[in-house]
Amino acid sequence: MLVYIGRRLVGMVPILLVVAVVIFMFLHLIPGDPARLIAGTEASLQDVENVRQSLGLDLPIWKQFWLFFSRAIQGDFGMSYRTHQPVFAMISERFWPTLELAFWSMIWAIVAGLALGVVAATRRGKWADNLAMFGSVTGISMPSFWLGLLLIELFAVQLGWLPSGGSGGFKYVILPAITLGSGVAAVIARFTRNSLLETLREDYVRTARAKGARERVVVWSHALRNALIPVVTMTGLQFGFLLGGSVVVEAVFTWPGMGRLLIDAVNFRDYPVIQAEMLLFALEFMVINMVVDVLYAVLNPQIRLDR
Amino acid sequence: MTQNLLNVSELEISFKTESGTVTAVAGVSFALQQGETLGIVGESGCGKSVTSLSLMRLLPNPPGRISGGRIELNGRNLLELSEREMRDVRGNAISMIFQEPMTSLNPVFTIGRQIDEAILLHKSVSKREARALTIEILKKVGIPRPEQIAKDYPHQLSGGMRQRVMIAMALVCEPQLLIADEPTTALDVTIQAQILDLMDRLKRETGTSILLITHDLGVVAEMCDRVLVMYAGQVVEEASAEALFAEPKHPYTVGLLNSIPHADRKADRLPSIAGSVPSLTEMPNGCRFAPRCPVAIAKCHQQNPALVQVTEQHKARCWLAQEGGEARV
Numbered sequence: 001m002l003v004y005i006g007r008r009l010v011g012m013v014p015i016l017l018v019v020a021v022v023i024f025m026f027l028h029l030i031p032g033d034p035a036r037l038i039a040g041t042e043a044s045l046q047d048v049e050n051v052r053q054s055l056g057l058d059l060p061i062w063k064q065f066w067l068f069f070s071r072a073i074q075g076d077f078g079m080s081y082r083t084h085q086p087v088f089a090m091i092s093e094r095f096w097p098t099l100e101l102a103f104w105s106m107i108w109a110i111v112a113g114l115a116l117g118v119v120a121a122t123r124r125g126k127w128a129d130n131l132a133m134f135g136s137v138t139g140i141s142m143p144s145f146w147l148g149l150l151l152i153e154l155f156a157v158q159l160g161w162l163p164s165g166g167s168g169g170f171k172y173v174i175l176p177a178i179t180l181g182s183g184v185a186a187v188i189a190r191f192t193r194n195s196l197l198e199t200l201r202e203d204y205v206r207t208a209r210a211k212g213a214r215e216r217v218v219v220w221s222h223a224l225r226n227a228l229i230p231v232v233t234m235t236g237l238q239f240g241f242l243l244g245g246s247v248v249v250e251a252v253f254t255w256p257g258m259g260r261l262l263i264d265a266v267n268f269r270d271y272p273v274i275q276a277e278m279l280l281f282a283l284e285f286m287v288i289n290m291v292v293d294v295l296y297a298v299l300n301p302q303i304r305l306d307r
Numbered sequence: 308m309t310q311n312l313l314n315v316s317e318l319e320i321s322f323k324t325e326s327g328t329v330t331a332v333a334g335v336s337f338a339l340q341q342g343e344t345l346g347i348v349g350e351s352g353c354g355k356s357v358t359s360l361s362l363m364r365l366l367p368n369p370p371g372r373i374s375g376g377r378i379e380l381n382g383r384n385l386l387e388l389s390e391r392e393m394r395d396v397r398g399n400a401i402s403m404i405f406q407e408p409m410t411s412l413n414p415v416f417t418i419g420r421q422i423d424e425a426i427l428l429h430k431s432v433s434k435r436e437a438r439a440l441t442i443e444i445l446k447k448v449g450i451p452r453p454e455q456i457a458k459d460y461p462h463q464l465s466g467g468m469r470q471r472v473m474i475a476m477a478l479v480c481e482p483q484l485l486i487a488d489e490p491t492t493a494l495d496v497t498i499q500a501q502i503l504d505l506m507d508r509l510k511r512e513t514g515t516s517i518l519l520i521t522h523d524l525g526v527v528a529e530m531c532d533r534v535l536v537m538y539a540g541q542v543v544e545e546a547s548a549e550a551l552f553a554e555p556k557h558p559y560t561v562g563l564l565n566s567i568p569h570a571d572r573k574a575d576r577l578p579s580i581a582g583s584v585p586s587l588t589e590m591p592n593g594c595r596f597a598p599r600c601p602v603a604i605a606k607c608h609q610q611n612p613a614l615v616q617v618t619e620q621h622k623a624r625c626w627l628a629q630e631g632g633e634a635r636v
Contacts, residue, residue, distance in 0.1 A: 202410060203405060203407050203410040203411040204410065204411055204412055204413040204414070206365060206405070206411070207405065207411045207412065207413070207473075207476075208413065208424075209365055209397065210363055210365060210397055210398060210402065210403045211397065211398035211402075211424060211425045211428060211476070212394045212395065212396070212397035212398035212399055212425075212428045212429060213394075213398075213424065213428060214394060215390075222413055222416075225413075225415050225416075226413070226414065226415055299415065300414075300415065301414070301415060301460040301462070302414060302460070302462045
């Protein structure tokens with residue numbers, strides 16, 4: 001298992017390199033001139049050219065990439081054009097709030113999604129199933145900013161139970177986490193329902209019943225354990241999207257995460273920040289994929305990682 | 308008269324389908340004594356598996372439903388028990404092994420854990436004691452290195468080994484009745500014989516009664532004391548195994564026996580029963596076998612005969628057999 005994880009980590013290096021090249025190319029292809037933005041609209045052409053030189057943007061693109069790359073492998077992602085702070089420090093400051101938000105969103109998504117999915121599958125065709133699947137369609141189709149505003153209106157404005165935004169203790173994370181996680185919860189619920197309906201028809205479920213196991217044990221232990229195998233793969237990918245997709249929710253709840261940092265960076269053509277954030281997203285995706293594969297093997301004894 | 312272990316009377320099972328409710332099993336009655344092996348034979352779809360599942364009340368509902376009759380185990384009607392009481396019966400007084408050893412074990416749990424579970428459900432023992440019992444029963448069903456195998460997952464075992472595990476799991480709580488639904492159908496012929504021998508040996512050691520569901524008359528000849536032949540949801544013949552093979556009374560049974568290949572009698576073509584089983588929605592008015600029966604008379608197409616005693620050891624549902632006529636084709 002450890003050997004496998006090590007191999008996967010080594011395998012990430014070339015992928016990251018390719019990702020870095022692609023991001024770098026695209027950034028320089030999109031319109032917008034950071035030098036002009038920094039120098040301001042009133043600046044003379046000479047001033048803009050000076051800024052361009054000081055940022056190294058006048059160099060040939062392969063040279064720019066080499067500079068970026070050779071520094072990046074030493075952990076130096078340069079200075080932000082906008083704030084003139086080291087990018088690494090900016091991102092690491094914003095990374096934890098985003099991870100915290102994604103973590104609680106995922107907890108909510110898994111708990112709510114599994115519960116709804118199991119309820120729906122075990123009461124197939126009854127009103128509880130219909131209600132759960134109606135809720136699931138709603139969850140998938142409702143834009144997160146709108147759900148966020150509705151939750152703020154109900155729990156923050158009307159009832160006054162929870163803060164409407166900002167960050168602090170656990171109560172600040174509840175509403176954004178529910179907002180961000182509900183879409184994923186809905187997807188998990190559908191997946192779990194369908195997967196569980198399939199496994200409930202398996203012969204070993206009948207065997208478990210024939211042993212005299214109670215229905216709760218049959219469903220939650222014998223059937224669900226098998227049903228989760230495909231659900232885990234899907235959930236892992238969703239988690240990746242959560243990390244990236246928190247941009248809107250962070251804006252609605254004024255959450256100090258990477259999403260907002262990215263919006264600002266893109267608006268300002270803050271190349272170093274965008275590059276570093278995109279690389280981080282790519283890395284997250286790869287780590288999550290690896291964790292999913294490991295979990296998959298833990299859940300499914302027929303898969304051996306050490307071969 | 309000794310009390311029967313199991314008394315099934317007028318069992319009726321219906322299924323909801325898109326074209327209405329159909330009766331898959333109509334008025335099946337039989338009894339099973341302590342230590343006896345009763346075979347239920349018939350083609351696929353004749354209701355034999357459904358009957359066996361309903362004894363455990365494991366019929367998937369919907370669409371299936373036990374719509375009438377009684378199932379008495381030691382005089383207690385299982386159809387009147389609560390679900391909780393029924394759970395105490397399953398795997399304890401009655402247990403079951405299935406046709407597909409490849410899929411009947413849960414792929415994500417170890418063999419040991421699955422047998423432990425059966426023990427812990429019905430006996431008040433510690434986990435450690437349960438594992439000791441598991442290893443003991445694995446040894447008894449002829450699993451080599453039981454301590455090691457208990458830690459293995461189902462996919463690491465062959466089909467024959469898995470069926471041994473299923474038998475171990477079924478017998479670990481010393482049930483009074485073991486229902487075996489086509490236990491050897493999915494296995495190689497040599498393994499089939501081993502599994503049958505094992506079941507026979509365990510039956511002798513423990514006095515468990517066996518209800519053996521099969522379509523294989525060879526298995527019946529080897530294992531059973533008495534046989535029930537089912538056709539289209541009804542019992543058409545019931546007899547001791549010797550009587551059935553020596554002197555079948557129902558034309559359907561005759562047809563079944565004729566279609567067994569014999570190595571010493573080389574025929575150009577194996578005789579088969581013409582036609583196919585009527586669908587549940589289009590049951591004939593008269594005898595259900597009449598449309599396929601080579602010796603049917605006019606009466607057969609009009610009235611369905613009752614299952615009546617024709618000799619001391621023999622019951623048949625056939626007008627000809629009742630009139631002392633010759634059922635042989």
